[in-house]
Amino acid sequence: MTTVVPETSAEGATAAPEPIFQDISGEQTAEIVEIESACMSCFQTGITRLLPTKIPFFREVVLMSFKCEHCGYTNNEMQSASEIQKNGVRIELDVKTPSDLNRRVVRSDNSSISIPEVELEIPVQSQKGEVTTVEGIIERTIAGLSQDQDKRRIDHPTEASSIDDYIERLRQLKELQTPFRVLLEDISGNSFIENPLAPATDAQLKTSHFSRTKAQNELLGLYEQNHEEEQHLLKPIAEDEWPIENLHGEVLQFATNCPNCQAPCETNMKLTNIPHFKEVVIMATVCGSCGHKTNEVKSGGGIETQGVRFKVRISSKEDLTRDVLKSETCSLAIPELDMDVGPHALCGRFTTVEGLLVAMREQLDGRFFHDSADEASKQQLQRFLETFDNVLKLEHVITLVLQDPAGNTYVQSLRDDDEPDDNLTVERYDRSFEDNEELGLNDMKTENYEENA
Template sequence: MAAPATEHHNNMIADVGDAAEALTADDGAPLHQIESLCMRCGENGMTRLLLTRIPHFREVVLMAFECPHCNERNNEVQFAGQLQPQGCAFTLTVPAGEPEVLNRQVVKSDVATIKVPELEFEVPPQSQRGTLSTIEGVLSKAVDELRTLQEERRKADPSIAEAIDAFLMKLNACAKGEQAFTFVIDDPSGNSYIENPDKCIKEALRVLLAGTTRLPHGSVGAIAAHQAIAHGNSPEIAEALFKYSAPEEVMTFPSTCGACGVKAETRMFVTNIPYFKEVIVMASSCDVCGYKNSELKPGGRIPEKGKKIRLVIKSVRDLSRDVIKSDTASVEIPELELQLSPGTLGGLVTTVEGLLSNISESLKRVHGFSIGDSAEAWKKNRWQEFDSHLQKLLKVEEEFTLILDDALANSFIAPATDDFEADSQLSSEEYERTFEQNEDLGLNDMDTSAADGAYDN
């Protein structure tokens, strides 16, 4: 594991070692220490190995080496899983004067290529092994490695050394955030990643899998109905859907995968929810990237009023109540100071417990790097307090209130008894939608006179 012995590089590796210890403390994963040979001085040093999961990514093995004799340090990342079915390419636009973008973490595999198109600069796979670093760290390491042999180049060919000096000034300006540039990682193994995809475009390199089979477009009968819906959903969602329905026919139609963009299929059927209304269940899955998605669409006419449903959870039994949350419903838990705007999580058929678990998992996925070992202490402590409180609510260690506010009245929480009015913990109220709500839903400019006339005729 040879690497330039610069102060910047050593500090970066020390941070990786500290991060490994922090992850061990948080997750309880064992930190293995192995005595190994130092390639610089020939004495024995210590390599620390940690199997962990990088938030928003996948499982990796972190390796940090340190020699107490010559102070040689190095780190490396290897992947605990397998090669992905698809390669990946990440493109990040880094504006000038925004140093926080340079702090985004980068996971680079052994076979990934790093490019900065504006400088016509490329780091081939063999130049840097698998690493866990930042944008700044990757570029600074490249600068350090290019400077290593500059004195020898000056003796051999001063013109080449001078040209490299000019290039290093530009590359160093990018590393310090003084110049805008584009950072690209191209990885055929699919095992590289850049933190926070908000400004990062991921392109799946479409490697079609051989031997995949599809149901023909059109419809499938009752025999294949459950298989078709279960294929596009998790077991929990499928079980919740089948509780209310036994579809005689499931319609299938072509669509596009929302993750990788290849052709996929969407399956749809209509069912009636007791105490509620007729709804349309849609489930899609992609045989190429494995993406799955399910949605619940309301059937029938648009209600004239919105509805707010309030449930007071007092016991563990209340967690098993069925919940239908449409994509126009907001979710609020006052005791947790949590409020999800309409559209968050999409349409769901689940339970109270499933909804809370889904919220917890979604927050961890979205803010993975903000709560990982590289997060600022106050952010991490704030998240831990929030998550601890959420886990208490999942165990019903205290009473709390779940509120679904749906401007289209397409959400539902099942009562504990057959008589909706007899359930004292569950209440609902209808309200007139505001002009702004109708505007967001596109109802103010909706004209159905032609359709109404055709229907009357």
């Protein structure tokens, strides 16, 4: 069993701990933890190997591998090490080509998978979380159905024949005789299916988020407060009980964990006003262990009555210097590059247009393709990054689109009166039902909330 001991310097001081979750690489073999555990097949002692790691553009996971030297039994699992997301995720993939069968799939214990064309459904918690492929999901289902088929053909020949027919239908999926769909739903929001065209959008891959029901929250161990507690929390505060501190001149600190390595650190928070806009909360975190830095902006006001869409034509250095307040609900797009960045890829931040483009560039620095992708995928991303670099050098004129259904995003105008200039277009639009569902507004009760629903 491997034990991790904090390093000490010559003076006896304890050095800063190493990051717990690091990017996937071949140098992580020294971080594997080995634990003796019982084999569920022969009940002898085997070895479980644990590797905490990060999947770029996704989240932290723990990879587990068990092997029994006595009977040869093996088992591989993946468990999410990140927190439960605010919303569940629903992913639909149209499988049309052999390359679609090789798409990587990360699924947690709380995910369900279905293939409507063959009436296949793998319910929640029927299988452990894993890192696999579309073909691997089908192959594992075939292996599960084939188990004990020889005995079943003797005792229950009719049922065995039906299972054989169904296994053949699954094998036809692998041969792609007809296209089919893979539907993945995860109530914890910690699953995803690879987009090989990243950072461009994939017409075959559709991702949406949904609000969990009370039963789904309880399945995850999230329980709502009872009615009496809700009434206590919703009780209005008397005017003489209002806090008297002026938070605009204060920098507050609170303890948190580094989002990169999970080491303890502190986050600084300050309330400020953006001219011509509204009140916002700026937060900054610097990790003393791994040096990771984050800057995040949260809206200090409520959700606007309409969504907002900014279109910025970037043709000069002045356009790159525009101030931008991007909220955590704002998505980005560059139509000329066929590029879409969802609201969860970049957190809320107060920066410039150039700073926003640089942050998008850093998200696409190729780490996702260092280990497992084929050479064609690496070259495709490299060509895209070279084009992106030319955009930053103003060798190409592009349009940056910022769309925020909550209406809490702001882009500075180059005019003194803050009215839109020639290279800036501002559109207000009514949110759709899906937008309101994403923001949690459909189930929100703002009037007579003290009454029982």
